[in-house]
Amino acid sequence: MEDEYIEDSDMLDVLDKQIVHALTADARIPFARLGAILDISEQTAARRYRSLRRRGMIHVSGQVNSVPLGHTKWLLRIRSTPSRAPVLAETLARVPDLSWVSLLSTGYEVFCTGRPRSAERRDELLLRLIPRVSDVLELSVHESMRQFPLADEWPRYGRLLSARQLSELGPRPSLWEPSGPESPVTLSREDGIMLTILGRDGRAPYAQISAATGWSATRVARRMSELVESGVLYFDLDFAMGAMGYNARALLWMRVRPGDLEKAGLTIAAYSEVAFLSAISGPANLFASVACRDTAHLYRFVTERLGSLEGIGDVEVTPALRTYKQSQTLLDVHRPGVVPSL
Structure with missing residues (x-):
């Protein structure tokens, strides 16, 4: 099956992509x-970016990778009463530690990921806050043990740039290798302030962060670089998936023979439909979030792409009925898949 890219969305032209x-x-x-890289003026680049953001097509946010802090990412499946x-x-x-909050097609199961920055916050979320909510009937918790790096960052528009342009941009630092730093990174109060600001706007000016932390702009830039290099801080983009032509998002829970898990993960990570892929704990040991054009596209992905791989014994497909939050962006639930202007 050929890669099924979205080419006909009138919301984004080639330069936007x-x-x-x-x-x-x-x-x-x-x-x-x-x-300079795209052969356009600085003013055009700035105007196009602001248009993308104003139209709610993208939102840049700074994210905290909990692994270098000595913690991990959790995937939560929460069953509730249908109503x-x-x-x-x-x-x-609206919980800051949670992201990718989705109502699954069963209508009474909520999925989300958790990235608590401390053991105390992890225990508060998993042992007290969520289990004590009266609407929660069942909580299933899965640890992300190995996040597989994608061959090209989603939505995989790298093919629209020349070899020179890609070389000048350089590779995005990989944060998802199994091993982390030798010792956990410690965050200061000022680090926390900076990370909170970047969580709201990943392109927040150094001067704004400087005013909030009391640091000089030079120190802000240096500390930001240190956190990026340590793997604690990375930058992510939220997208208006529906407006970009991706109308079928699904979560896949796969059971793979342990000896085939690494090979299967690396193979699946190269597929254009895959936005996130991780080896996890629990009955299923491989989890994927995929974005497809429609249900027929999703069916072909499951039957042709996954069906042809050795080692996969079972696949549970749970389409996302509605997404309430992406990495940090609350979505307009009255217009599913659309990111409000921020």
């Missing part, structure tokens, strides 16, 4: 450098 890919490689790239599941999803979407 090139800018999107550049941001996946370097979310804080200066507009002057972006313009209360949407309210539960809306509530969980």
Whole structure:
């Protein structure tokens, strides 16, 4: 099966897509450098970016990778009473430690990921806060043990840039190798302030962060670089998937023979439909989030792509009925898949 890219969305033209890919490689790239790489003016680069953001097509945010902090990422499946599941999803979407909050097609199951920055916050979320909510009937918790790096950052627009342009952008640093730093990274109060600001706007100016932390702009830039190099801080993009032509998002829970898990993960990570892939704990040992054009596309992906791989014994497909929150962006639930202007 050939890669099924979205080529006909009238919401993004080629230049928009090139800018999107550049941001996946370097979310804080200066507009002057972006313009030079794409052979456009600095003003055009800035205007296009602001248009993308104003229209709610993208949102850049700074994210905390909990592994270098000595913690991990958790995937949560929460069963609720059918009538209360949407309210539960809306509530969980407002919890800062939780992201990718979705109501699954069963209508009474909520999925989300958790990235608590401390053991105390982890225990608060998993042992007290969520289990004690009256609408929660069952909680299933899975640890992300190995996140597989994608061959090209989603939505995989890198093919629209020349070899020279890709070389000038450089590779995005890989954060997902199994081993982390030798010792956990410690965050200061000022680090926390900076990370909170970047969580709201990944391109927040150094001057804004400087005013909030009391650091000089030079120190802000240096500390930000240190956190990126340590793997604690990375930058992510949220997208208006529906407006970009991706109308079928699904979560796949796969059972793979342990000896085939690494090979299967690396193979699946290269597929264009895959936005996230991780080896996990629990009955299923491989989890994927995929974005497809429609249900027929999703069916072909499951039967042809996954069905042809050795070692996969079972696949549970749970389509996302509605997404309430992406990495940090609360979505307009009245217009599923659309990111409100921020």
